[in-house]
Structure formats: C-alpha cells, structure tokens
Amino acid sequence: SENRSQPTEGASPSSGDAVNGGGEPELTIRLATNGGPGNMLHDSAYEYAKRIEEKSNGKIKVNVFANSQLGTDLAVMDAANSGSIEMVIVSTALTQKAPEFGVFDIPFLFADRTKVKQFSESDVWQNELKSLLPEHGLVGLGFFENGYRQISNNVRPIHTPEDLEGINIRVPDSRIRIAMFEEFGANPSPLDFSELFTALQQGVYDAQESPMPAIVGSALHEVQQYLSITNHVYSPCYLLASQVWWDTLSPEHQQIFEEVAIETGDWSRDAGQQADDELVDFFKENGVEVNDADIPSFQARIAPVVDIMKENIDPDFVDRVIEAAK
Amino acid sequence: MTAFLFVFSLLFFVLLGMPIGFALAIVALLLLFYSGSVPLDILPVVLLDGANSFPLLAVPLFMLAGELMNATDISRRLIAFASSIVGFIRGGLAHVNIVTSMIFAEISGSATADAAALGKILIPEMKRKGYPAGFAAAVTSCSATMAILIPPSLPLILYGVMAGVSVAQLFIAGIIPGLLVGFGLMIASYIFARYKKLEIEQRFSLSFIYQAFKDAFWALLMPVIILGGILGGIFTPTEAAGVAVVVAFIIGTFIYRKLKWRDLPTILISAANQTAIVMIIIATSKLVGWYLTSEMIPQQLSAFIISLTDSQWVLLLLLNVFILIIGMFFHASAAIIMLVPILMPLINEFGIDPIHFGIMLAMNLAIGQQTPPVASVLLTTCSVGQVSLSQTIPYLKYFLFVMVVLLLIITYIPLVSLWLPALLA
Amino acid sequence: MKILSALLLNGTRLSLLLLMIIMVISVSWGVFARYILQTSAPWTGELAAYTLVWLTFLGSAHAVFEKTHIRFETLIELFPRPVQLTINACFNALIILFFALIMIYGIEVTAKTMSDQSMTLPITKGVIYGILPVCSILIIIGLLTETIQSFRGGKQ
C-alpha cells in the first residue's frame, strides 16, 4: 500500500500511559472532535492531549474521542454546555451557536500564518469573539488550524475563475461559501460529507474544496485528478471547554489548560504549514496534477461576498476583523 | 463489571418482551445511574443525534418507493420478469432475491438501504408464492449485506480513511468476498428449496421471457433510471431513494393508473411507521454506544483479548470473536471508528495485510448487522416485510452459519481478498 | 381519555404524512435543482435530515399507539397472562420514567438552543430538539392508556 503520512501514530489512544508513569491521573477528561486521522482537528486534539499530560506530569489525562465518536459537532457542543463532555474541538459548526464566527469565511482574509498568529493574540479574538461563547455554556481556549482551503476537481486545472465555469462543486452547508463560489463562476451546492467520496467517484460532483490534510485524510485524492492551490479561505478550528466544568477547576489547572492551548495553537500552524509543503509532493506521487492558481483573479471577485456577509453580521465587526487580520 | 451489567440487563429486558428500542434506552439509563459520572442532561442530546444521519434517509425513502411499487403493480411485473429468467431453478424467488441484491450492492453503499428497498418488494411476493415468511426475511437480510462488501461501500470508505489504506484497493478487494456471499447464500437457498420441496416457478421458455418483458416494460424503467442515474453521476445513492419514490409515483399513477389518491395517506403512514421502529433502535443504541465509548469499555476488552496470545492464527480467531461481539451491539460505522485506532497497531505488528483485515472487518460487521439486539439490517427487513423476529430467526441461523464459514475462509485465506487487487495492480 | 387518544393519534398521523412528503420533496428537489436548474438548493439536505429526526420520534410515539414496536414475543408468551401483564406494566413504568427524563431534560436543551441558527433553514436548533418533549408526552400517554386497557381486558 501507500506511504501516507500518519502523524497520529505517536499519539494513539493508549499512548498516554507511558507519560503517566503508572500513577493514577487526578483528573481525566474527554476531548471530542469530528476529525479523523490526517485531519488537523484530529491531530491537534492528540497533540493537545499529549502536551497536557507532559505539562501536568501525568496528573491530567485527556482522552481524545475523534471521528465524531461522541456525536456530531452540534451535539458535542450541547453536551459540553451541560458538562457531559469537558472539551471539544470544532470548526465551522460554531457559527450555528454564534454567527459572528462566520467571518472566517471572508475569502483571502489571512495572507499567511503569521497574520493568523497575530490575529489569535488580537483583541478581536481574545475579547470580542471569546466573549460570545459563555452564553452557550462554552469557554474559548484555543484558536487552532483547520487549514487553507484548496480546490480539487476532475475537469481541468483551475487557474482563474473562468476555469470554474460549469463545474459542480461540493461545498459545506454555508451560505457564504455558496455565494463565494457563485461569484467565482462555479455551480456550488452542499452535500453531506458522508456521500462525498462516492459522489466524486461517480461524477455527481466534479469538485470539492477543503484543506490539503483533510483531502488526504478523507482519501479524496484517490478520486480527484487536479488540485489547485487557491488558499481561498483559511479555516480555523477552536478548542472549547465546558463552562460548568471549567468553573470547577483550580486556577493552577486552568492555567495549564490555557497555556497548552496557546502552545498547541502555535504547533498546529507549524504542522499545517509543514503539511501544505509536504503534501504537494504526496499528491503528485499519487497521480494528482497540482497547480498554483492565479490568486489575484479570484480576489477581484470577492467584494459582493463581503457585502453579503455584512447583511448578516454587524458590518463594523466585520471591518474590525479584516483590520485585525491585516 | 459494566460490561456484565450491560449484557445481562439488556438480555433480561429484550427476552421478556420489552421493545428493543426502549430496552436499549433503559439499559443506557441504568448504566448512567450506575456510573454516576455523566449528568443525565446528555440523554436528549445523544438521543437526537443518534437519529440525525443523512445516509439513513435512504431507509424511509426506499421503504416508501417499495410501498408504491407494490401498490401499483410495478413490483409484481418486475418479479414476474425476473422469475421468467431464473424461475426454473428450485427456490427461484430466493435466487431472484439474492441476484437482485448483488446488482443493488453495485449501486448502494449501505446494507440497511438495500434491505429497505428489496425487502419491501420481494418479501410480500415470496410470501404469496408460499415461501415461509421467516425464510424470505432471512434471505433478504443476509443478501443485503453484499452492499458493504461489493463496492461502493460506506464502511470500507470509513475503514480506508481511518486505517490509512487506499479505498480503491479495498473496493477491489471486496468484490470476490461479496460474490462468495451471494453464491453461498444461493447454495443454502437451493438446499433449503430441495429439502422443503418448494415448487419450481415455471419452466424455462424464451416466449415466457418475451411476454414477461413486454408486461414489465415500464416497470423496468424504474431500475434503469435508478442504476443509470447513480452510475451516470446524476445523483448519489441516497438521493436515488428520493428519485425512486417520484418515478414509482409517476409510473404508478399516470402509466399503470393503479394508484388512487385516497390510498396515499395509508401508504405514507405505513412507510413512516416502519421507518420509525427501526430508527428508534438506531437512536437509542447510540445512547448505549455513547456511554460504552466514553468509558472506553471496548478498549479495555480489546486489551484483554490481545493479552491472550502472540500467534497470528489465534489472534485472528480472537479478533473475529471480539469484533463479532462488538458488531452485535454497535452499528458498522460506529464499530469501525472505535475499533480501527485500537486494532491497527496490532494488525501492523502481527504483519497482517491491512486490506485483508479491512475485508475481514467488513464481513464481521455484515454478520453483526444480522444479530440482535442492534441489528439494523435484520430489523429493517423484518419491519418492511412485516415479519416477526421469532419467525425469522429459525431460518436466519442457517444463513448466518454460511456467513460465518465464509468469514473463516476470508480470515484464513488472505488470497480471497488480496488476489484481485494484486492482479489489477 | 379515549377521545384524547384518538385526537392525538390522528394529529400524529397527519404530521407523519406531512413529514414523509416534505422528505421526498426536499431530497428530489436537491437533485432537480443541481442537475436540471444548474443551481443550488442548499436547504434540501439539512431539511431532509431533520425531517428524518422528527419522523423517528413522532413515528415512535405512533408505534406505541399502534403497538408495532419491534420486540421478542416468544418467551413472554409462555408465561400465564397475569404474569405477562405485571411484567408489561413494570416495563411500561420504566419506559415512562425514561421518557419523563427525556421530557424534562429535553425542555431544558430546547430552551438552551433556541438561539442556535440552522445553517440553511430559517429555524433554530431548539425547534429540532422540541420534538423530544412533544413525543415524550405522547409516548407516556400511549403507554398509560395501553397499561390501563391491558388490565381492564385482563379482568374480563
């Protein structure tokens, strides 16, 4: 078989015992996410668990439940709200709790990862966005990476929006993402993720858009011929804690969870950068034709998308986000 | 202790006649009370999430399409055509059933969807022709499992993604084991038909076939549209279920003119009822699964089993037993998500080919879908065919025996799964 | 009680009927929009999935009234009738307890998620959760009616 990178091997579900040194942890918690192996949500979850155990000398054990084992994104957030799950890592689904998190669907918001890092330290994230969460029983801890989104398809290499003409592209359930690809000239429609592999294989859809690690993590490269580097959206994911559980923690424990969240955020951006660098070769080795898209030609079409966003989210807030991301 | 409490209480409630869906709910409640570590607020969240599944939409839609096809003569004409071709074999309709499942497996990735589509159409007809109801349900249920072995297959995609194995290779590897299941079930049906002296439907005759074809011309459009639509990239297998309803409705109402508007409410409510009684079991089993997963019970069990041996041969046997047990209580996808991260390091360590193991896992889970309490495919079949579990199990056990034998063949002769991928590489 | 039961049953049946129709239309409309109209109907997938959720719980209540839930009857039918009735009544009490909890916590989670916007539909997640308390009440009424009737029937 093939040599797919498996960054999770060092952190399989049972590997924590080695760090623990045989003693019983004084605190064991559940961390739920929808990501599977290869996906940044999944890898960040295991990295966070590993670092927490190291930093607490094995006194805190984080059991990761990846791949939606404990439920879909909304369900695990609702479970965290009631304290049944201690921590979750979710991405776009958070917009259903607080629509303001939809701002990251602004195309080409972050020029590169140093801007992302800078944003994660900005007032907009630290105060404005985080303060929306307690209303939903959640505490915002980490601003992690899901990744820069790219377009893969089976028709032709995508250089400019003109190349997307007539292409059926699968997008997630997101009004903005649909509006964006309509502006780009494609024919976007949502499809449940479970159907995506066969839909691409049988040609129901020609194209999809997601970060490179997620494409490989879902084996979509096996059913796609072209990968075009567009970086059209940078999707973050968020490490969230249950508010009721968080309030029971000692300040020392809270400090560990917060510090490691920041370290893991940095780690996830480095890992994401590294994956983007390395996976291009992986795609080529697996027969996928990779090209760099003409990004300015896409950027020229985004103004209406930002306008649509401002109809649903406070325009001043959107402007503050754009400013903080510069 | 938790595992014991779980199995014992579930058996107690189910055997004494509590509806299976509710028994799972009560057991989940007992476990939550017993552990005391999880607040009960979780109950509605997980219960609702358990029913929230896009691929399962195929179940109500195919059930409804089946109801419409039965009410409008489409089914009868299709079956008459099929039995004009294979009706000369003893137990003809059983073979029709299995071969149709084989074709359907080619377009669908979910055994539950297949059982819903075919059970609705074939079981009533088999009953009408004098086959025991339980036999009809058992054949339908077991042959539906070809859907997850013959590509495309939702569980194999999930396994490939989880284990880091090529999905395309897995799909090729599943073909021969899938066909073996079909042939195994046909042989079992043939023996049963000889033993029970079931009638031969009709002798083989080209003029019969021509007559039946003419009769079924419009009805045959139905599978053509569904197959063509999926293979031609117009809609996904789940969407195909919705299209099937619309096509059956149009053919039944405007071409055969058999469907009366006043019959529609009964048909719709009947399909809704059949869906709900299966879906509630899926939803409440999620409650139990949530608890067992979050307490990491399967991990503890597998660690124990793994500690028992260091021989590959014995390990494979133990793994089969372990996965079969997990498969009794979890759905295929839930079992894969839970087991693959635990078992993969072990599979690599013992030098077992991950593609071979993937097919073995799928076959195991195919059997698990037939074994109560959580038996999505069996229960869907019984629900659509209006056959009780007690009627079905006496026949089911023979077919399950065939499948277990095939599982052992797949387990101990890796070539069965690995020969075709190697040939095409 | 009887009139109430009949009323609830008919209301449930009407809702199931509508849910089935909505499900068929939304799934086939998704195909029609994408393939024929070459546009997107983003609401179809989410609507169909939530319809299935509602159908599951409402249909489950309906199946309590119609006594069509899947169960093993072989063993219990070997017992004398009074024993059967007692076991059935105890089981029903447990199930009622379960759905009472679903009702209580269901109302709580419904209230908590009333502001959670659906991705594509003009409804909130609380509306989806709202089915749980509704169907819990229906199931409790159905089981109470069934238990009372079974004892009445048993005495005759």
Ligand code: NA
């Ligand atoms: Na299949």
Ligand code: NA
């Ligand atoms: Na099972």
